[in-house]
Structure formats: C-alpha cells, structure tokens
Amino acid sequence: MADILQIDGSYLEGGGQILRNALSLSCILCRPIRVFNIRANRPNPGLSNQHLFGLNLLQNITGARVHGNHMKSTEVEFHPGDIKSGRYTVDTRTAASVALVLQAALPVLIFGRNTTELELIGGTNVGMAPQVDTMTEVLRPNLELFGVSFDFDLIQRGYYPRGGGRCKVIVPCVRNIKAVTLTQFGTISEVCGWCFVAGKLPMRIAEDMKNAAEKELKTVCHIQPQFDAYKESLEIARDNGSGVILKAVTTEGCTLGSSALGERQVDGYALGKTASKELASYLKDSVCVDSHVQDQLVIFMALAHGTSKILTTALTQHTRTAIHVAELMTGAKFNTEEVDKIGNVILSCEGIGYQNKQI
Known part of the structure; x- marks a missing residue:
C-alpha cells in the first residue's frame, strides 16, 4: 500500500x-x-x-x-x-453528461500510441456539466494552443431526463504538450453564438435568447455579434430542450465563452441575458481565459514543456481543486499573481515536460 x-x-x-x-x-x-x-x-x-x-x-x-x-x-x-489506443463506446443509458466523460478521457488518450475513436451516448446538454457545444467551440480552441485537439461529430442531442444523445470523438495522439502564454487580450475580432430550442418548445424562445444577448453585448462590442436562433430538427433532438452558447475571439488568440441551459419553465430572454452578461464581463475585464475553461487547462499546464501563463478571472473552487491534484500528482507548482482590484489573476505553471512514452 x-x-x-x-x-x-x-x-x-x-x-x-x-x-x-x-x-x-x-x-x-x-x-x-x-x-x-x-x-x-x-x-x-x-x-x-x-x-x-x-x-x-x-x-x-x-x-x-x-x-x-x-x-x-x-x-x-x-x-x-499502459494506455491503449483504439475504439471505445460508453453508453450511460441515462442523461449522464458525456462532456464530463470526455473531460476525463481526453488528457489520457492523447498519450496513446495512435488515434482513438470514442462513441459517447448520454446527455449532451444537461445541468451541472459543460454543454458539448462549449467543449468544441470554446475549450477546443484553447487546447489547440497547447498542441492538443479532437474531432467531434454530434449525431443526436440528449437532454434531461431521457438522455440518448450520441456523438463520436476522434482523439489524435501527441508526443508532448506545448507551453502556452495567454496574457494579452488584444481586440475583439469575433462574437458569435447559438440559441436553440428543440421538441415542443416554440421558436420564439430562441429568438428571445438572441435578442437579449444582442442587447447586452452591443454595449461592449465594437463589432456586430453573429447569433443564430433555430429549432433543432427531429433527427437531431427528439425531446424538449433549449439553451444558448456564446463565444468571443480576440486578435491575440483568446477564445472565451459562456452558456445557459433551459429548464422546465423556459424564459428565453432571461437565458440570453444570463449568458451574455457573463461573456460581457470577460470582455470588459479583458481576460484571456474564462472561468469555465481555466480549471480544464490545469492538467495540460502541469504536463507541458515549459512555463504556461494565462490571464483569467479569480480562481474558482474547481480550479483550486484541479491545481491541488495536479501539484500532488505531478510535482509541478502553480503560482497566481493578482493583476487588478477585482481579483483577476495571471496563473502560471512550469510544466514537467511529460513525453508520450509510446511514440
């Protein structure tokens, strides 16, 4: 023992x-x-x-x-x-989050010998977990700066309580992880978003999300946001569901996002306002990594070759927890430096330079 x-x-x-x-x-x-x-x-x-x-x-x-x-x-x-590349299927038979399953598997699979294919069945857009759209639209561009990526094919959406969503994820292997410096915000080059409803929910809810988001973000953007409001086809989503995913990209390579998920009593305007106020706060503060992505980067920072630095919001409990585990298991050390009076910080880590032992 x-x-x-x-x-x-x-x-x-x-x-x-x-x-x-x-x-x-x-x-x-x-x-x-x-x-x-x-x-x-x-x-x-x-x-x-x-x-x-x-x-x-x-x-x-x-x-x-x-x-x-x-x-x-x-x-x-x-x-x-040893990590074995190949094909794996996970069928939760519930609305359990496939995004959280992917979150655990992704850092592992990149250190396999070959590309791996995952089929994930369960909840794609459910509470208390990232929506799969934020994994592809916001997390993935941040990971690509570290030299890590994945292909994602959404076949069907799964909402609470039935689940049944289905997606395929292709994860290429890497030799090592690059250190990343994300401390310069630059200027906003793109703001986009997706406001959706499914099942029996009326299209006006998606339009309300879009209108609320446009109203909130026009106060901080010098460019016109591009938001899509739509109803999912029956082939993609059988059950009732709704949500909004927003994203901003800057000239210095920062990708930030926010989202909100509809529950039983859906107020489209409130959902759009919630998500857009959060994104607006990131843009006003000129942070480079949002509060939902910061904890997901910790493993990659700890394993990277060289020192990574990210300008982000005050650390969340999720991030502090991730740092605790990473330091305990890798020996890497994280440091935080406050940069303003509202608590935004530069989080830095000298990675251990982990090498894929199989390639």
Whole structure:
C-alpha cells in the first residue's frame, strides 16, 4: 500500500472533479491511487452514473485493476496499465453528461500510441456539466494552443431526463504538450453564438435568447455579434430542450465563452441575458481565459514543456481543486499573481515536460 498515492476526495470543491483529474493523471503517469471521501460535499456522496462510466472507460483504456467501481462507492483504488489506443463506446443509458466523460478521457488518450475513436451516448446538454457545444467551440480552441485537439461529430442531442444523445470523438495522439502564454487580450475580432430550442418548445424562445444577448453585448462590442436562433430538427433532438452558447475571439488568440441551459419553465430572454452578461464581463475585464475553461487547462499546464501563463478571472473552487491534484500528482507548482482590484489573476505553471512514452 505504501506506493499508492492517497487522495482525499472531500478537499475544497469536494465533487467529481477530484476523481476525474486524479484518474486522468494516474493513467498518464501510470501511478496507482486511492481516492476516498468521493464527492463528500455533494447531497448524494459517492459515484454517480457519469463518474462511474468515466472510471470504467479509463479502466478499459489502461487495463487497470480497480476496487470500488460501483454506484455510490465513496472509495476507489485504481492501478493503471499502459494506455491503449483504439475504439471505445460508453453508453450511460441515462442523461449522464458525456462532456464530463470526455473531460476525463481526453488528457489520457492523447498519450496513446495512435488515434482513438470514442462513441459517447448520454446527455449532451444537461445541468451541472459543460454543454458539448462549449467543449468544441470554446475549450477546443484553447487546447489547440497547447498542441492538443479532437474531432467531434454530434449525431443526436440528449437532454434531461431521457438522455440518448450520441456523438463520436476522434482523439489524435501527441508526443508532448506545448507551453502556452495567454496574457494579452488584444481586440475583439469575433462574437458569435447559438440559441436553440428543440421538441415542443416554440421558436420564439430562441429568438428571445438572441435578442437579449444582442442587447447586452452591443454595449461592449465594437463589432456586430453573429447569433443564430433555430429549432433543432427531429433527427437531431427528439425531446424538449433549449439553451444558448456564446463565444468571443480576440486578435491575440483568446477564445472565451459562456452558456445557459433551459429548464422546465423556459424564459428565453432571461437565458440570453444570463449568458451574455457573463461573456460581457470577460470582455470588459479583458481576460484571456474564462472561468469555465481555466480549471480544464490545469492538467495540460502541469504536463507541458515549459512555463504556461494565462490571464483569467479569480480562481474558482474547481480550479483550486484541479491545481491541488495536479501539484500532488505531478510535482509541478502553480503560482497566481493578482493583476487588478477585482481579483483577476495571471496563473502560471512550469510544466514537467511529460513525453508520450509510446511514440
């Protein structure tokens, strides 16, 4: 037991992210771990569907020996083997978030020998998780600066409570991760967005989202935003659903985003205003990485060759948690430097220069 790294899952955010990040780094570094007090700060502690499916996927990818991979388990022991590229399918049979499953698998798969294909079935646009659109439109451009990318084919959307969304993800392998400096905002070169409804929801809700977003963002943009309002076809979305995804790009290569997801009583104007106010705040403050992407970059910063620096908002609990796990498992050290009175910071890390051992 002495060589197994012990990780307290109740630390800081105390949710599923500690488990996801610890498992990802365990697979990459081939380091056995024991995570206890899993999701201790959540109303229903222990493994839920999306955590269990992500865990089982990583078990398949690495041929790991696992103890505790069952629903509501509060302790998992994970002994990974080598990362195996190939084809994998995850069918949650629920509305469990496929974006969170991808979040755990992506850093692992890039260090395989070859390209890997994932088929993910479950919730594509569900609460308490990134919408898949933000993964492709906002996270992916940020990862491409690190030399990491993926192809994404959305076949069908899945909403709560039925799920049933389906997508295919192609993940190429990399030799190593490049360090990134994102500290210069530049000027806004593009603002775009997607306002959608599906099922029995009327098109006017999507139009309300668009109108609210345009009204809010015209106060901070010198260019005309390009927002699409539309209703999903029955082939893409069978159930009722709605949401908005917004994105801004700058001349210095920054990509920032915000989103909102409709629930039972949908107020399109309120959804559009919520998402656009958040994006507007990033643009007013001239930050380079938004508060939803910052935590997802931590693993890549820790593993990169060289020192990465990002200008971002005050660190979220998710980000502080991700840093804790990354420092614990890799030995990399993160530093923060406040740059203004509202708490925006430059987050920096000298990466460990991890090399793909299979190519």
